[in-house]
Amino acid sequence: MASVSMESVSKSFGTQSVIHNVDLKIDDGEFIVFVGPSGCGKSTLLRIVAGLISASSGTVRIGGDDVTDVPASKRGVAFVFQSYALYPHMSVARNIGFALETMGIRRDAIAQKVQSVARMLKVDHLLDRRPRELSGGQRQRVAIGRALVRQPDIFLFDEPLSNLDADLRMEMRMEIAKLHGDLQTTMIYVTHDQAEAMTLADRIVVLNHGRIEQIGTPSELYHRPDNRFVAGFIGSPRMNFLPIATQTGDNSASVIGQGGLSLSPKAGDGEPIAEIGVRPEAVRIVPTGKGRLDCVLERVEDLGHEHFAYCRIAGEALWVIRLAAAPAAETIGQPVALSFDDQAVFLFAADGRRLGQTAEPPGFRRAIR
Numbered sequence: 001m002a003s004v005s006m007e008s009v010s011k012s013f014g015t016q017s018v019i020h021n022v023d024l025k026i027d028d029g030e031f032i033v034f035v036g037p038s039g040c041g042k043s044t045l046l047r048i049v050a051g052l053i054s055a056s057s058g059t060v061r062i063g064g065d066d067v068t069d070v071p072a073s074k075r076g077v078a079f080v081f082q083s084y085a086l087y088p089h090m091s092v093a094r095n096i097g098f099a100l101e102t103m104g105i106r107r108d109a110i111a112q113k114v115q116s117v118a119r120m121l122k123v124d125h126l127l128d129r130r131p132r133e134l135s136g137g138q139r140q141r142v143a144i145g146r147a148l149v150r151q152p153d154i155f156l157f158d159e160p161l162s163n164l165d166a167d168l169r170m171e172m173r174m175e176i177a178k179l180h181g182d183l184q185t186t187m188i189y190v191t192h193d194q195a196e197a198m199t200l201a202d203r204i205v206v207l208n209h210g211r212i213e214q215i216g217t218p219s220e221l222y223h224r225p226d227n228r229f230v231a232g233f234i235g236s237p238r239m240n241f242l243p244i245a246t247q248t249g250d251n252s253a254s255v256i257g258q259g260g261l262s263l264s265p266k267a268g269d270g271e272p273i274a275e276i277g278v279r280p281e282a283v284r285i286v287p288t289g290k291g292r293l294d295c296v297l298e299r300v301e302d303l304g305h306e307h308f309a310y311c312r313i314a315g316e317a318l319w320v321i322r323l324a325a326a327p328a329a330e331t332i333g334q335p336v337a338l339s340f341d342d343q344a345v346f347l348f349a350a351d352g353r354r355l356g357q358t359a360e361p362p363g364f365r366r367a368i369r
């Protein structure tokens, strides 16, 4: 087990700068997940920790030691890729034990170790097969086994489950969580999948254009995002946003196409509010005249256990509302209103910062029509 830290780490490929001055401290035994849009630098940052690519500047430490110039093989890390990268001509047993062979460990000791890892990952009945004779989930278990057998100080996972179907992903997600619980080894995990990030992480690192937007527990990122980017990135479906067209004085504002809205005196800590945001699960659909925003209910999707209602506000912004029960069929295509509590409203400045973080609760007091 080991801590990891990055100090002012930057990376450029030729003239393209992809990681900018990243500072990050990961505790011994922590499960850290990197998320962010495609191309934001998640894999690059993970590979810098692994030593598979070198940082252009900055320092990487593992267990307090400066490993910036230490080769990957001497960092005590094991990497699990999305593509499994198994040796096709070797049996499952040899794939799992190969790293130990290269270390010159005795064959009977390797066989014992392979058995115990294979049993843990439930592939002990497949040891004589070749990778092509395995399902995707079984191959991924073998890839994890190959990492596990080396007893690394740190596990690095780069989208390990993205080639699997939904059921298998969930099963493997639980196994990885259990593995972390059993081993208590530091793990850094890159994913596109919100459910994986929210359920596996002790802390999530949200990256955007090679910079860290926020680091926090899943709950912190969801309930107290620092900025509009994180607010919009964490949560599925994403947060609904609406621009504020004008704001007059401390406690009244207007939203595109809507009448004036009154703000609580502390909302935004007195700073101009550029946008409001409300999560899909915090909005209710009510009859016109009884809510805070007027809209037209354009469409409803029935997912069985829940419904997504799509509401167009002032012919522009489309909000998605998560409902337990379907709205009445006759309201589809008709004007309705949206209602939500003060506490559910997030306020953002023009530069994207979340405002009103000191005011309790932030948000609008009521709508004036």
Ligand SMILES: Nc1ncnc2c1ncn2[C@@H]1O[C@H](COP(=O)(O)OP(=O)(O)OP(=O)(O)O)[C@@H](O)[C@H]1O
Pocket (backbone or CB within 6 Å): 013, 016, 018, 036, 037, 038, 039, 040, 041, 042, 043, 044, 045
């Ligand atoms: N070897 C390379 N040479 C040049 N550019 C690279 C190289 N590797 C990555 N990049 C660029 O660096 C940026 C970050 O890539 P990276 O793979 O880290 O992103 P990512 O967040 O993991 O993306 P994804 O989610 O799509 O896998 C991208 O713009 C990518 O094109």
